[in-house]
Amino acid sequence: MPRPxxxxxxGCAWTGYFLARKDRPVRFKLPALEKVADAVAANAALVxxxxxxxxxxxxxxxxxxxxxxxxxxxxxxxxxxRLTKLEAAQAKR
Numbered sequence: 001m002p003r004p005x006x007x008x009x010x011g012c013a014w015t016g017y018f019l020a021r022k023d024r025p026v027r028f029k030l031p032a033l034e035k036v037a038d039a040v041a042a043n044a045a046l047v048x049x050x051x052x053x054x055x056x057x058x059x060x061x062x063x064x065x066x067x068x069x070x071x072x073x074x075x076x077x078x079x080x081x082r083l084t085k086l087e088a089a090q091a092k093r
Contacts, residue, residue: 036071039067046064
């Protein structure tokens with residue numbers, strides 16, 4: 001299971017993640033994630049790392065789960081914000 005190395009996960013000032021492996025931890029630096037659209041660059045970096053032999057496909061898949069979790073959290077927050085605004089506008093009528 002991935003665990004943060006240093007930095008702020010919520011503030012998206014990540015420095016990377018260690019993936020526990022039986023033989024050794026692997027360090028990989030993800031591009032900054034500040035908005036959902038940044039997930040495209042992060043996933044592209046994973047693909048390039050697998051193609052270049054820097055990460056194994058299973059390591060990249062685990063990091064992709066972290067990126068997916070981040071995007072889902074942002075999307076859920078955005079939906080909640082929109083719903084709150086709609087409900088407030090509806091209450092004014």
